[in-house]
Amino acid sequence: MVAQGLTNREIAAKLFISERTADGHLEHIREKLGVNTRAQVTAWVVRREAVELAPPVARPARTQVPTWTLAHPRAWLGAALVLAILGSGTALLRLTEPSPPMVRTVVGAQCAKQQDPGGCWEADIQRALDAKLSRPTSVAVDSKGVVYIADSGNGRIRRVQGGTMATLAGGGKEALKEGLFGLSVASDSLGFASTVAVDSNDQLYLLTSRDDVLEVWSIDSGGFMHHVVSLGQSSVTIGLDAPNLPIGGLAITKGGVLFIADRAGNRVLKFDGTTTLYAGSGQKMGDGGAATSAQLDWPVGLALDKRENLYIADTGDNRIRRVDHAKGTITTVAGGAGEFEGNTGDGGPARQALLSFPTGVAVAPDGTVVFTDTGNHRLRQVSPDGTISALAGSGRWGFAGDGLPAVDAEFDGPEGVFLDSAGNLLIADTENQRVREIPHLYGPQ
Amino acid sequence: MIKTLTTLLVTVLTAVACQSAGNTSARADIIIASDLPTSAFDSALPFEHAIDFAIRSRSTIEGYSVAYWPLDNSLGAQQSQLRGRGNVRRMIADPSVLGMVGPFSSFVGRIEIPEANRAHLAMISMTTTSSCLTLAIRVCQPTAAELRPTGTNNFFRLPAPDPAQGKAMAAYAATKLGLRRVAAFNEFGPEGAEYIKQFSDEFASKGGTVVYQQELDDSTSDFSAFFTQAKLRRADAVYAVANVSGNACKAAAQMTKSMPGAVFLGTDGISLDNECLRDIGPTPPAIWATSPTVDAIANPDPAVKDLVNAYLKAYPAASTADLFPNVTAYTFAAFDCARILIDAIGRAIKANGGKLPNRMQVVTAVAQTKDFVGVTGTYSFDQNGDAVTPMMSIYTVRDGHWLNVPL
Numbered sequence: 001m002v003a004q005g006l007t008n009r010e011i012a013a014k015l016f017i018s019e020r021t022a023d024g025h026l027e028h029i030r031e032k033l034g035v036n037t038r039a040q041v042t043a044w045v046v047r048r049e050a051v052e053l054a055p056p057v058a059r060p061a062r063t064q065v066p067t068w069t070l071a072h073p074r075a076w077l078g079a080a081l082v083l084a085i086l087g088s089g090t091a092l093l094r095l096t097e098p099s100p101p102m103v104r105t106v107v108g109a110q111c112a113k114q115q116d117p118g119g120c121w122e123a124d125i126q127r128a129l130d131a132k133l134s135r136p137t138s139v140a141v142d143s144k145g146v147v148y149i150a151d152s153g154n155g156r157i158r159r160v161q162g163g164t165m166a167t168l169a170g171g172g173k174e175a176l177k178e179g180l181f182g183l184s185v186a187s188d189s190l191g192f193a194s195t196v197a198v199d200s201n202d203q204l205y206l207l208t209s210r211d212d213v214l215e216v217w218s219i220d221s222g223g224f225m226h227h228v229v230s231l232g233q234s235s236v237t238i239g240l241d242a243p244n245l246p247i248g249g250l251a252i253t254k255g256g257v258l259f260i261a262d263r264a265g266n267r268v269l270k271f272d273g274t275t276t277l278y279a280g281s282g283q284k285m286g287d288g289g290a291a292t293s294a295q296l297d298w299p300v301g302l303a304l305d306k307r308e309n310l311y312i313a314d315t316g317d318n319r320i321r322r323v324d325h326a327k328g329t330i331t332t333v334a335g336g337a338g339e340f341e342g343n344t345g346d347g348g349p350a351r352q353a354l355l356s357f358p359t360g361v362a363v364a365p366d367g368t369v370v371f372t373d374t375g376n377h378r379l380r381q382v383s384p385d386g387t388i389s390a391l392a393g394s395g396r397w398g399f400a401g402d403g404l405p406a407v408d409a410e411f412d413g414p415e416g417v418f419l420d421s422a423g424n425l426l427i428a429d430t431e432n433q434r435v436r437e438i439p440h441l442y443g444p445q
Numbered sequence: 446m447i448k449t450l451t452t453l454l455v456t457v458l459t460a461v462a463c464q465s466a467g468n469t470s471a472r473a474d475i476i477i478a479s480d481l482p483t484s485a486f487d488s489a490l491p492f493e494h495a496i497d498f499a500i501r502s503r504s505t506i507e508g509y510s511v512a513y514w515p516l517d518n519s520l521g522a523q524q525s526q527l528r529g530r531g532n533v534r535r536m537i538a539d540p541s542v543l544g545m546v547g548p549f550s551s552f553v554g555r556i557e558i559p560e561a562n563r564a565h566l567a568m569i570s571m572t573t574t575s576s577c578l579t580l581a582i583r584v585c586q587p588t589a590a591e592l593r594p595t596g597t598n599n600f601f602r603l604p605a606p607d608p609a610q611g612k613a614m615a616a617y618a619a620t621k622l623g624l625r626r627v628a629a630f631n632e633f634g635p636e637g638a639e640y641i642k643q644f645s646d647e648f649a650s651k652g653g654t655v656v657y658q659q660e661l662d663d664s665t666s667d668f669s670a671f672f673t674q675a676k677l678r679r680a681d682a683v684y685a686v687a688n689v690s691g692n693a694c695k696a697a698a699q700m701t702k703s704m705p706g707a708v709f710l711g712t713d714g715i716s717l718d719n720e721c722l723r724d725i726g727p728t729p730p731a732i733w734a735t736s737p738t739v740d741a742i743a744n745p746d747p748a749v750k751d752l753v754n755a756y757l758k759a760y761p762a763a764s765t766a767d768l769f770p771n772v773t774a775y776t777f778a779a780f781d782c783a784r785i786l787i788d789a790i791g792r793a794i795k796a797n798g799g800k801l802p803n804r805m806q807v808v809t810a811v812a813q814t815k816d817f818v819g820v821t822g823t824y825s826f827d828q829n830g831d832a833v834t835p836m837m838s839i840y841t842v843r844d845g846h847w848l849n850v851p852l
Contacts, residue, residue: 135523298527315527316527316530339534339538340531340534340535340538341528341531357520357525357527357528357531374520374521375520375528377521397484397521412521412522413520413521413522413523430521431521431522431523
């Protein structure tokens, strides 16, 4: 908007913030870009748009990604020249240093008009980078690279394919309706969906809440919805006027077993034809003991590793937990150093770190655990040796950093996270009303 | 009241002038905390200023130093129950915290109150209006009793529970407007029925009758059937328990044609809403609506005006934000909440022989607050924690604007 020539007052009016706040954001932008004037900011935006608008929005090619990259063929030529001239081992080392992860936006754009409970809405916009989302809370990707988004504030499930977005379900600002996906057929309300998941057959699942009852629905290849399971009263009062989503999490094994995080019930349930308690409901943290006797507090995000060990974003406990598939025991993977939220511990043991309301979790093929440290506006990772480190986000809330190293980017309350089969990390940057991506973060799953 | 407020003004001006900013970070014997969504909503910032203003006016309470600890319950750009609960736990962990102002929203209150209740931490809210926080209402989940696991109330508030607007509107309609026969419609569901019950009971006590009542869906756009029934029963006014998005003000426009000369009565679902002013059209009926607030700026009391000016002088940076006025309808309610806590802590110290009281003693002192003269009203609390005479205002539409009228 600065680049569009808007004054701070005009920006404030458009964003429903104060002029003072707009000025503060501009100051942060200047600091971040290392420039002094509005004109320099404008010049930077023009350069960035030229870069960002050039590539199509389609999902990246599914190729084996090297641990280092050179962005342009000319760079190879330059590198070869340097090597030839210098013949230096130092130059070789520099060339083979891994590139830092970069972040970019794949879905969503700035709202023209903010709506309650945040985010925005316009009639379907096909180009994903122009789409208007409202508090996207969850994202999932199938094996063909089709992205599904729980556009929670708009009461819609979105699908992005080849850079084009469509609405699969929901009429916007109202509960989902039962019926054929993609049509306005409506009979009974399905309630509100905050969570999406995809199984190994590319079947889409939704976790919904209707009359305080959690339900799971599947979507078959013909677009028909099927009720999978209802999970009983859960005391989750959902309204679009209250930012009370997500209601829980969902993870599916290759064999089709469902794990459902029941946020309000402080538990994780397993559904394999019958529903059983898998973790939670206890009164003590319970690390090392049976998961079914452990305490969970407001569990949301779920993810499975190769061995089907379950990782839980134990949001209210400010921890990431892990349930051992074979033993049924629970341990803390990250967080738990203190009683309250915090933002410490990078470079050290993950269990001595402080987190702030982690909401989403994913597991890489090598066992690295990635999670959204939502209250800190960051993403962090725990390596297989148990060390925690920064992955993305400077820790300051805002929207910045597309095209820059991910650790320098700004996020705003990121919630859902999904690692696709090609190793791309999708992030529901919830309060920025966008889905962002760190491409090629890990090798194919 | 003027004398009391004038005394307060002198105290505030003197104390604030003598203190530098940054009192909030000082370590003190007594800490008053707040839990507000200040980074999510710019409009919440004046509450912190107002609380700070009240606390800075008192460098000590009965000889003990006092400081302010503002906490923010925003997570991303939203209010967060989780962060609010975490903030309350942090307050509880600090033994110097003897009370808190907040929360801002009822849905955050429903998760904070039980935490604070277990620790006997006094809470005073300037904005929450949900009946479920204080009243024994069957449809509430959780109930007010479930929010108080110790069985002793620790939550107090200055605004009325929402349905009390019905009682206030009825009293005004009967005594100031001289109305006697009212038809009512409800788009708020079970809680809306409670508005109408309170309206009906109060109206009857003053000689009026609710002659017709109908439940409507909030998507209703054609109110002609309702007006036909109201007219048949010779209603001289309509009480609409509905909001602007539920077409309440479009109903007012339709009433002009269906029931010429009838008065339209509403709730805070329409009062002070500019969209309503558009919906009622160019020839609206006489409209009156309640708001569970008291706007200090509209107060003609010279002492209040001086206090508002002193506040604006103390926080000049915020007053430049014209998109969010630095003094909103609830700003001085936050100021009053802090002052009520200070007053109660002072009484608790005295009752404790001059020693610092524990939290339960502070809760008891807040509950015993009697006729406390604040900027927004004079306060005592009932056994549920609701103000006996809660904040309430009546607005009417005049020349295309909402105008505050004396009660």
